[in-house]
Amino acid sequence: MISSLNAKNIIKTFGSGDKAFNAVNDLSFELFPGESVAFLGPNGAGKSTTIKILCGILSPTYGNAEINGFKVGSLEANKQLGLVFGTRSQLFMHMTVFQCLDLIAEIYFLTGTEKKVRIFELAELFEINSLLEKRVRTLSLGQRMRCEVVAALVHKPKILLADEPTIGLDIIAKNSLRELIQRWRIEEKSTLLLTSHDLSDVEVLCDRCILIDHGIKKYDGKLSALKGNLAELRRIQITVADGSIPTFSKENLIHSLDKEEFIHRYEVKTSKFAISEALSQLSKHYGDNLQDIKISEVSLEEVLAQRYQDRS
Amino acid sequence: MKTLRLIQLALKYHWDAHKSNPANLIAGVLGMVVNNIIVLWGLWAMLFDGKPDGQALTIYFLSLNAMITIAWGSICYFIGGVRSLGEYIEEGTLEPMLATPRNPLVLVGISQSITPALGDILQGLCNLVALFFLAPADMVFRCILFTFSSGVAFLGLFILTGSIPFFVRRGNALAQLLLECNLSLSFYPTGKIFTDKGRFLLFLTPAAVTGVLPMQAIENGHWSTAFIAVVGAMCFFGFSILIFNLGLKKYQTSSYVSARA
């Protein structure tokens, strides 16, 4: 199968002499058609530099990358690529949404009825029909981001690069945008490469994750596997009526994490001790004092925070 | 053809946006027309009125003014984004334009259309009409012809100065300064002022191709001057494209991004 995106041994050096440093250090990865990949890393990891190399905005010092077999930065490669930048608009503020989309379609060599059909198709999919005749500067941020995504997809790219697409959006707008992108992915079976500091975006939209740090790939695999051993941990939070009741402990099986006046927290490794058994034991210990139980997994935020902390 | 179609479409939509706010459109155009008429009258009254060769100087000045305002105004109206090239480089707005299958300069150009520039074009056209009554027809014809040459040279100037931020940190301020200097050297009747050393220095600046040489060709009608003016404008434009491409390569291969970061 031809990969959608193939990055081979990319190195990007900034500066010269003593001040030279590698923002991207021998990075290689491949994306296949239909995949949805999160590109993660702490600030300064080299994500933006990598994205810019893949778009053809920057050229690598060493190595190369291809989009559907075409060298990045070439005319053909750019035709296959759709871009969404959360922090930078590609729309023309003084024009209407339809005019922007029409012009952007023209930039990507779409013409005539093909253009209009495509615009209306995407407008239907992303629910922006009512916005087409409005001027971009009058739109809310959530509306504008939907239009930005449509603008990035108007030329039917094989791969969509989305850099922080939900930044600044409220929770409803975020959920709506995620849902629409997911719908688009299913309908057009295209590839998505997403960078986002909002991990809920990542958890909803992506099944694979590439983690980079200091320009080096640290992880490339399923998102669920990123948690590693932490995936089997469960956190149990118990609210008690009587704050004086002591915490429960079962050696190596149930660990008490911390305690506030009326809240006790525990950690259980489900590979060693079944959660149902743990709940049963805790229930017996607290009896009538047990007011509420909350069970949660280790979040992706925590996993990444731990990885980022380890680097420093 | 595809590029022309893109520019045409962009112009159509820019005009639609201008039209949607008529108060702004009228204020912008009127403001520029008033500005240009005042300047025209002021310079004429100060420098040419009442002078022995006043009539000839008036014709010279009207031609110069028509040429410069139409050339400058046309670039600013039809592909006004090139004026902001330096700003786009400094602020990173150029970056997404590098990721499309189009020439980034075309995308820069179509990104903006400057409303008051219509006032420049209108005023320049009025000057041409006035010239029809004051000057010989062949001179008016040459004025129209060399407006194109001056326009190409001004486009080159915008691209050349706009490329400065590729090479100089925070170079946009310097770019604007050089643009203003050249506009003044083109706009004032410098072709009539400087002799010898001053004239030689003038020919080392872009004002030679934007104003001085075209005006000389308009005034004397010699084929050799016309040829030098046109070839000079085209060479200058070609040079500016070369510098832009060099700067872009530098931007893509290294340090600018790190300097900004």
Added chain:
Amino acid sequence: MTYANVLESGRFHFRHAWFNLREQFSDIPTALAANALIPFFVWILSNVWQRFNSHQGNFTFEQVIVYIGITELLFMTFVRAPSVSRASGDFSISLARPRSWLVISFSGLVGRSIGGRIFMLCLLICVFPILGTDLAEISKAVLRLLILLPWLGIIQGLFALFFSVAQVLWHQTNYFLLPFGKIFLVLGGVWGPIADFSEPWRKWLLILPPSDIFFQPAYFCVKGNFYGISVFEWFLRTSFLILVLTVINIYFFKMAKTRHQSYGG
């Protein structure tokens, strides 16, 4: 308003003007870059005058260099868009403050104008000798200008204030800043002395207010007297201009405040 209040207010606004004056010297490289064109304009306009008007006999070439330097200095700080936008920008929030926006903006504009002019004067003092003017001519002109600067600063401040108020009322007025400035540039004799204009233009230009703000002060700096009028007459004319501008500003400010509070920004 009690006497103590007036005194306190006066002290505050003087300090505010002084702060704005000093601000012009806070970033020398940027200020130098912003004013780098002035020597260029002085040079080119002097040569334009030399080619077309030197035979009139009103000025020597060295005097015209100083004249144009001073008119450029006065013009380049006259109703500048950044100052006007800055003043009109905080109109809304000023309505929630215990100070009058009108007076604060005015004191700020005056301070900035005088500060900017002093900065440019320092630059020109270095440039004039390079362009061919002798030190005696320069020092006399500079001292005379320093006497006039505060009075001219008040006039400039009132003009800029009018545009700030106008921008609050009608956003489109920013398109008219450029032509308004050009009117004063042309009618005020910034490019060259009005004395060199032919009649009837000279007569008409001398009647109009722009000549009192640019031509007459620059002429005074170079020659030591005003052109065709006495010192008292010039003060009377400019005082009348100040009075008219003050009334206009108060009137339009009240209109802007009422409209803003009724309909929002």
